[in-house]
Amino acid sequence: MEFATPLIPARLIRRYKRFLADVRLADGAEAIAHCPNPGSMMGLADVGTKIWLEPNEDPKKKLKYGWRLVDHENGHFTGIDTSVPNRALKAALIAHEVAGLPAYDLVRPEVKYAQNSRVDFLLSGGGPDTYVEVKSVTLSRQKGIAEFPDSVTVRGTKHLDALAQVVADGGRAVMLYLVQRTDCAALTLAADIDVAYAQAFERAAKVGVQVLAFDCAINPTGVTIRQTIPFQGAAGRHI
Numbered sequence: 001m002e003f004a005t006p007l008i009p010a011r012l013i014r015r016y017k018r019f020l021a022d023v024r025l026a027d028g029a030e031a032i033a034h035c036p037n038p039g040s041m042m043g044l045a046d047v048g049t050k051i052w053l054e055p056n057e058d059p060k061k062k063l064k065y066g067w068r069l070v071d072h073e074n075g076h077f078t079g080i081d082t083s084v085p086n087r088a089l090k091a092a093l094i095a096h097e098v099a100g101l102p103a104y105d106l107v108r109p110e111v112k113y114a115q116n117s118r119v120d121f122l123l124s125g126g127g128p129d130t131y132v133e134v135k136s137v138t139l140s141r142q143k144g145i146a147e148f149p150d151s152v153t154v155r156g157t158k159h160l161d162a163l164a165q166v167v168a169d170g171g172r173a174v175m176l177y178l179v180q181r182t183d184c185a186a187l188t189l190a191a192d193i194d195v196a197y198a199q200a201f202e203r204a205a206k207v208g209v210q211v212l213a214f215d216c217a218i219n220p221t222g223v224t225i226r227q228t229i230p231f232q233g234a235a236g237r238h239i
Contacts (some may be wrong), residue, residue, distance in 0.1 A: 003220075187213040
């Protein structure tokens with residue numbers, strides 16, 4: 001998935017109200033950018049962090065910049081836009097490029113299921129109907145290890161329980177994590193941050209919800225899903 005507009009570098013002044021960030025552009029001017037991430041962004045929003053912004057000329061948008069990447073300035077990047085995983089995965093599913101998911105004929109996003117919920121993708125044709133939930137992963141507190149979630153996620157817990165019910169009813173369900181960091185080679189649960197989520201994950205895995213984790217190639221031109229990476233449960237067991 002390529003960015004629609006070439007990104008420009010900036011420095012973070014502060015992130016606030018979750019969806020706003022004051023930034024300093026390369027020419028020294030200050031601006032306000034949209035931060036498309038409702039999570040805590042732990043370790044990614046320090047003052048002075050090098051970031052990449054996507055400019056826009058859309059008169060309907062109040063802010064002229066969207067924050068897209070954190071540049072760790074060591075050759076590695078983190079994608080902070082939580083909408084990217086769904087967009088990138090949809091393209092990869094249509095192109096039959098997602099390992100672990102067969103070549104389905106129909107890829108439908110945002111399909112109603114469970115109670116007051118919409119599944120990210122419902123895959124049909126070419127195999128049993130498959131319900132897929134997608135999560136963006138940006139947290140890393142140990143070198144080379146990504147973690148999810150970075151804050152308490154009641155919504156995420158609800159999604160896991162809904163997937164577990166799909167399997168209990170005889171269907172197929174997949175929890176897919178897209179690690180938007182280029183410096184991580186494995187994924188685990190941050191059970192200390194959200195115990196309820198970790199417990200819901202264990203329930204879902206126990207009944208047969210499939211777990212997939214992928215890493216990404218990320219740079220200022222775009223984000224591309226790469227390959228599966230190992231996943232360890234909250235207790236450190238391999239799933």
